[in-house]
Amino acid sequence: MKIYSKFFVILPLLFLLSAASPGMCGVVSSSSNLQKDELVIATGVISEIGFDPCKGWGRYGAPLFQSTLITANQELTYDYDLATKFEVSYDGLVWTFKIRDDARFSDGVPVKASDVAFTFNTAKKIVSWFDFSLLKEAKAIDDTTVEFHLNEVSSAFPFLTARVGIVPEHAYGDGYSEKPIGSGPYVMVQWDRKEKVIAMRNEHYYGKKPKFKKLTMLLLGTDAAYAAAKEGLADVAKVSEPLAVNKIDGYRLVTVGTIDKRGIALPYRPSTKEVSEKGYPIGNAVTSDIAIRRAINYGISRERVNQDALNGMGRPVYSNADGFPWANPDVVIKDGDVEKAKAILEESGWVDADRDGIREKSGVKAEFTILYGAGDTTRQMLALAVSEQAKTLGINIVVEGMSWDDALPRAHKDASLIGGGIVDLMEFYNHFTSSYGRDNEWINPIYYGNETVDGYLKKALHATSDKEAYENARKAQWDGTTGMSVLGDAPWVWLVNNQDIYFIRDGLDIDVSTQKMHGHSSYFSILSNIEEWDYPKQ
Numbered sequence: 001m002k003i004y005s006k007f008f009v010i011l012p013l014l015f016l017l018s019a020a021s022p023g024m025c026g027v028v029s030s031s032s033n034l035q036k037d038e039l040v041i042a043t044g045v046i047s048e049i050g051f052d053p054c055k056g057w058g059r060y061g062a063p064l065f066q067s068t069l070i071t072a073n074q075e076l077t078y079d080y081d082l083a084t085k086f087e088v089s090y091d092g093l094v095w096t097f098k099i100r101d102d103a104r105f106s107d108g109v110p111v112k113a114s115d116v117a118f119t120f121n122t123a124k125k126i127v128s129w130f131d132f133s134l135l136k137e138a139k140a141i142d143d144t145t146v147e148f149h150l151n152e153v154s155s156a157f158p159f160l161t162a163r164v165g166i167v168p169e170h171a172y173g174d175g176y177s178e179k180p181i182g183s184g185p186y187v188m189v190q191w192d193r194k195e196k197v198i199a200m201r202n203e204h205y206y207g208k209k210p211k212f213k214k215l216t217m218l219l220l221g222t223d224a225a226y227a228a229a230k231e232g233l234a235d236v237a238k239v240s241e242p243l244a245v246n247k248i249d250g251y252r253l254v255t256v257g258t259i260d261k262r263g264i265a266l267p268y269r270p271s272t273k274e275v276s277e278k279g280y281p282i283g284n285a286v287t288s289d290i291a292i293r294r295a296i297n298y299g300i301s302r303e304r305v306n307q308d309a310l311n312g313m314g315r316p317v318y319s320n321a322d323g324f325p326w327a328n329p330d331v332v333i334k335d336g337d338v339e340k341a342k343a344i345l346e347e348s349g350w351v352d353a354d355r356d357g358i359r360e361k362s363g364v365k366a367e368f369t370i371l372y373g374a375g376d377t378t379r380q381m382l383a384l385a386v387s388e389q390a391k392t393l394g395i396n397i398v399v400e401g402m403s404w405d406d407a408l409p410r411a412h413k414d415a416s417l418i419g420g421g422i423v424d425l426m427e428f429y430n431h432f433t434s435s436y437g438r439d440n441e442w443i444n445p446i447y448y449g450n451e452t453v454d455g456y457l458k459k460a461l462h463a464t465s466d467k468e469a470y471e472n473a474r475k476a477q478w479d480g481t482t483g484m485s486v487l488g489d490a491p492w493v494w495l496v497n498n499q500d501i502y503f504i505r506d507g508l509d510i511d512v513s514t515q516k517m518h519g520h521s522s523y524f525s526i527l528s529n530i531e532e533w534d535y536p537k538q
Contacts, residue, residue, distance in 0.1 A: 050177030066165025291348030301336025507536025
């Protein structure tokens with residue numbers, strides 16, 4: 001059974017879009033409008049943190065208004081951006097970056113190494129999405145040389161520098177989030193919260209200048225973005241999988257590869273009176289049983305989930321390392337092995353004695369709840385697809401949507417459909433480290449812990465070479481005896497790798513083959529190669 005969401009075209013919303021600003025109807029693109037250097041895209045909502053990299057803006061890549069030292073490319077290796085080279089000291093504690101000498105901020109002031117040091121030192125002081133605990137201090141040695149002194153060896157440090165946009169020391173302060181100054185290809189000139197962002201080309205940009213002088217970014221969810229494209233109000237619109245099957249005259253459908261994965265985090269500890277630091281219950285009597293976790297991992301057909309929930313536009317995955325250089329190929333299992341799953345449950349004592357379709361063990365029913373972020377139709381459909389298949393295993397899964405503010409504290413005892421996807425070993429570490437109890441509830445909310453896995457994770461992070469880091473990350477997944485993958489403790493059920501899906505106006509020349517790999521919640525990632533975009537072909 002395929003699961004689709006209903007789609008409603010909200011006329012008042014479209015009216016607001018067309019009337020969003022004086023002359024907006026003139027900005028709405030047609031081929032002739034595009035020749036006037038204007039482009040309208042609808043690619044998602046923006047967090048209320050605004051556009052301050054020190055507070056987390058651009059953490060998934062493509063900050064647009066700021067430069068990063070290096071960038072992750074399609075091969076998930078690195079290209080230089082603001083930096084021209086970097087090297088690490090013999091002991092692994094000092095990273096030295098040289099930056100280009102021709103970069104200027106959008107106000108014309110030269111970008112110096114002191115701005116880079118200021119950015120990282122400021123970000124370290126701010127509690128945000130970034131984990132700067134490994135950074136001791138950043139120091140500018142001269143105008144083009146900056147040193148990063150670490151508290152400990154970290155193979156993940158380059159990943160961090162690819163995600164932090166550089167801010168100007170001379171212009172940073174209160175209000176920067178709303179009116180950012182940076183050295184990226186565009187300058188933000190207007191932000192109407194929850195409506196749109198208008199940006200103009202940064203004429204001081206050191207790289208190849210984009211052809212489009214003006215960008216209008218409509219801050220819309222996927223349903224509303226589809227509606228905007230259907231009404232001709234957007235040149236590029238990011239949509240969800242259910243809507244992708246509906247063609248739009250004058251547009252072509254394009255998919256872009258991502259590293260954005262979805263999986264179910266299964267509470268690892270038994271149900272007890274234990275509570276978190278914030279007073280929320282920890283543990284689940286059902287998901288704490290490894291037989292339940294392994295049975296779901298083996299019994300669920302990820303390809304069927306992909307077809308039913310994503311119309312086949314995703315890709316089945318078996319770990320959050322899938323597609324990364326540190327992926328362990330041994331953890332890929334037979335998809336949808338229902339008989340193996342049933343055998344695991346039977347051997348562990350989960351039986352349907354009362355024949356009501358739900359197994360039980362020691363008086364406990366094989367049922368639990370999966371939480372997802374309300375309004376996220378993709379996660380809802382994935383959760384429902386898993387719930388439907390779990391019934392054939394004798395497991396009852398209740399699907400419940402709510403705000404993440406309400407869901408995250410419950411993730412210690414209820415399963416959660418969580419996403420992720422950053423080219424960063426630190427994210428891999430955070431999913432599975434037993435170093436929970438931090439303020440950030442996204443770090444291992446299920447309280448998974450395995451001493452051997454912890455050892456491999458620490459060795460991976462503290463490695464002095466990529467080879468050593470990746471080898472230990474693979475062992476953390478499965479070393480032949482234990483690991484956090486389906487072959488070991490199976491604390492997660494990884495399901496699919498999403499693709500980003502766009503309707504693009506016919507003729508608009510965008511080569512998606514040169515797109516950098518999109519990350520989780522990628523906002524403006526489609527603009528990562530905006531310098532290569534061109535007017536409609538005649």
